[in-house]
Amino acid sequence: MNETDLVKALQEGDAKAQRFLYDRYAGPMMGVCLRYLKNEMDAEEVLITGFMKVFQNVGRFEQKGSFEGWVRRIMVNEALQHLRKQEPMHLTIEKEHIHLASEDASADSDMSAEEMMDMLQELPAGYRAVFNLYAIEGYSHKEIAEMLHITEGTSKSQLSKARAMLQRMLAQQGVMIAI
Amino acid sequence: MSAEDLDKLFRDKLKDRPVAPSNDAWAKLQSRMQAPAAEETPQLFMAPPAQEQKEERGPIRMWYYSAAAAVTMLLSVGLWVNRDNIDPLQPSGSVAAVEQQRTVTPSAQAPATEVAPAPSQTVEPSFNSATPAAPAEADQVEALASASTTERQQANLMNRKATNTTSTQTRTTEPTTVKMVSEPVRMAATTPVKKQEETKAASETAPLEIIVKLDEAQATTTLASASTTIETPPQEEETPTGSGRVLKGILKQVKNLKDGEKVNLAELGITKHTYALETRIGNKKITKTIEL
Numbered sequence: 001m002n003e004t005d006l007v008k009a010l011q012e013g014d015a016k017a018q019r020f021l022y023d024r025y026a027g028p029m030m031g032v033c034l035r036y037l038k039n040e041m042d043a044e045e046v047l048i049t050g051f052m053k054v055f056q057n058v059g060r061f062e063q064k065g066s067f068e069g070w071v072r073r074i075m076v077n078e079a080l081q082h083l084r085k086q087e088p089m090h091l092t093i094e095k096e097h098i099h100l101a102s103e104d105a106s107a108d109s110d111m112s113a114e115e116m117m118d119m120l121q122e123l124p125a126g127y128r129a130v131f132n133l134y135a136i137e138g139y140s141h142k143e144i145a146e147m148l149h150i151t152e153g154t155s156k157s158q159l160s161k162a163r164a165m166l167q168r169m170l171a172q173q174g175v176m177i178a179i
Numbered sequence: 180m181s182a183e184d185l186d187k188l189f190r191d192k193l194k195d196r197p198v199a200p201s202n203d204a205w206a207k208l209q210s211r212m213q214a215p216a217a218e219e220t221p222q223l224f225m226a227p228p229a230q231e232q233k234e235e236r237g238p239i240r241m242w243y244y245s246a247a248a249a250v251t252m253l254l255s256v257g258l259w260v261n262r263d264n265i266d267p268l269q270p271s272g273s274v275a276a277v278e279q280q281r282t283v284t285p286s287a288q289a290p291a292t293e294v295a296p297a298p299s300q301t302v303e304p305s306f307n308s309a310t311p312a313a314p315a316e317a318d319q320v321e322a323l324a325s326a327s328t329t330e331r332q333q334a335n336l337m338n339r340k341a342t343n344t345t346s347t348q349t350r351t352t353e354p355t356t357v358k359m360v361s362e363p364v365r366m367a368a369t370t371p372v373k374k375q376e377e378t379k380a381a382s383e384t385a386p387l388e389i390i391v392k393l394d395e396a397q398a399t400t401t402l403a404s405a406s407t408t409i410e411t412p413p414q415e416e417e418t419p420t421g422s423g424r425v426l427k428g429i430l431k432q433v434k435n436l437k438d439g440e441k442v443n444l445a446e447l448g449i450t451k452h453t454y455a456l457e458t459r460i461g462n463k464k465i466t467k468t469i470e471l
Contacts, residue, residue, distance in 0.1 A: 018212075022205055027197030034198050044200050048208045055212060113192040120193065135186035136194050163182050166189070 003067045010058040018055055025068065026051075029075045035132050036079035037086075038121045046082045050075040076137060080147055083125055111173070119169045127162035134159050262424075390457040 001009075001020060009017030029050065033043035053074050061070055120128060129148060133139045134155070139147070144155040456467040 019205075022208065026200050026204065028195055030198040030200045031193070031196045035193060043198075044204055047200055048204060048211065051208050052211060111192075113196045116189055116192045117196070120189065131186075131189070136190045138190075160182075163185055166185060170185075 004063055007058065007061060007063065007067055010055065011061075013055075021054070021071075022051060025071055029071065032072060032075050033079050034117070035120060035136065036076070036083055036125075036129060042082060042086070043079075046075065046078045050078040053078065072137075076133070077147070080129060083129060084148075086125070111170075115173070119166055119173075122169060123162055123165055127158055127165065130155055130158040131162035131166070135163075391455070 001017075006017055006021060010021060026047065030043060030047050033046045033050070034040065037043045037046060050071075054071050057074075061067065120131070123131065126148075130144055133144045133147065134141065141152045141155040141159070144150075145152040148155070150158075456465075456469060458465050
């Protein structure tokens, strides 16, 4: 079943298509949600509400662009909404004092995704959100600023601080590995 | 390590890294999908107005029901009362006519033949004068009533069958002897009435006074009063059987008479078919009933 057929079936409210969509996207979208929300319960909650929105609003999806991208955007938005409910983003953003990462911190390509995920989870929610949106999802600072209700400058500074933290973590890990 | 490298590293590793959700996530999703379909969407639009309607409808319906109940109660009570008055009274109308014919009979004893030729046409204009004469005639009727109830019943039956005054007269003439006996007694007992008669007789000297009555009500009422006050109990018992329903209405009118109120024939449901004409020439009293 290709994507357009799936979307058509979903738009007709086909239960089988809904199950099919869930089976195909539940895993990846759970991963997306987990990148934004540390707590697995929260992530699953967001996943479920995200799928509900997908099923309810699939009629609005015009066959432009990838359906997966559309679903992912919904999930991200849900995650951000949940995050915003949990803790005001701008408060956590400025909390951490940043240490710039050392130059020689090297990212090993053999580092497991799980380890990287743990690092990402270490970030404060605001940093994590901006880094997720910009570095991984590929949104522009302008889009991020709108999504998070922050200014573009804040988005940029958040991103740089998030990167610095990650580099520092990578360096520490490298050190640890070295030891 | 540049920022771009860092981004790329994380993007490659984490962007599409699937994490299996818990097994019951799908079940949760399905249950929530069914719940909003049934509840959430209707709550937005349908539910609030529906609740308001229900809240409003409750009292309104109660009012309607209570109003309907009240109306039905009034209707039923009214019908019940009217049944007592109206329905049985159509036969009673004939009863009244019969009584009048009995009033005829006493006069008929002397001039039985004169009764028939009594001029009915001239009678009509003197309607107004009829009311004062009512009590006098009532007494006569009382006397008649005292005569016999069996006669009434017979007369009733006869009247129902045939409304001709002539035929009834012939029948009623038979018991005249009894009535004649009773009438003087009544006259003695009811002295005021006699006075009235006398006064009327005096007034009659100059103009010939013809009393026209819508006899049914007064005749019947007098009948009733006579039966209650004068007659023996067995007769009372008999009358209810013959015109039992009628009695209520009649008694009501009797009450009106006692209280001095106007006797309402319409309440009795009597159609104004029969007129009693009464006139006195000298000492002769001529009565005639006309059925229209």
